Amino acid sequence: MRKLTFGMNLSLDGYIAAPGDDIGWGVPSDELFQWWSDRVETTGLTLYGRRLWETMSSAWPTADQRPGATPAQIEFAGRWRDVPKVVFSSTAIAVDWNARLVTTGDAATEIARLKAEDGGPLDVGGATLAAAAMRAGLIDEYAIVTHPVLVGGGTPCFPALDSWVNLNLTETRTFPGGALLTRYETRH
Template identity: 30%
Template structure:
């Protein structure tokens, strides 16, 4: 059975704000390698639209190798977008979900293949509440922003986590790898 793994960046004070963090080459390389190991990544509409930034680097490389290589990895991994408003995607490797999140994730877990990644805050919350998330990879950046979107908002029940490992980056970011205890 495939694992459902959420991987997300956040500030030290628990907010998901891509404008508050500055991923360096080492972090781009980490996520490039992670994406190359995945079978599919799930996005909500907002994060999907933010990630479309990387499409431009496919067409017009930046010249910064780690960013350009990450763009290739994000471009190649299949993406499923959960949205009530999008009518289509304009990314060849992206499709709109054809089922509600619970049914779609349960079906994906039963298929053979590489792990399922989750890259949207809203989907992470939903999957925790549905008890469908197997692993949480939190990359905590050494910055405090004081406000924004908290990652763990609207969680319906206590969720126990087991720290499996950590990975420190030279720029100060640390990834915590947690297994989620299923209820």
């Protein structure tokens, strides 16, 4: 069974985006950016909800070709293009960049099927898609990077749940600028 990780940046007050889908508060330090890049390198398959897919696919496919792209951005862009992706959406009509589209059915059922396949670890991104996986008890690890900012509203990181999810802390790490990584494994 493949391991499923939910990795996300969030504000101290628990939001992944401020009102208006503003994520400008989550600009990573070079060290944190490298940490995210290394995660992409070791991921076997990334699962995206539509909104996060639109954000990522509008920035990373050609980021390495922009004037002034840093070596880290060039590296991340290549890694991002290379990792296979599944996009879950009932409204998107096409995807590209090494991705396939899932438009119908229950997301949790499809995620469970993907977990049962052979292959490397899975990452899930996007609040709505991750919420479906959380509610179904499919997430094995949470890798949360909390940024030292209060945004006062927006898109919450965690949904209302029907039951508690008990976790074991496996790692903490502070990055320049005060962002704090906390990694937890789900207690089954």
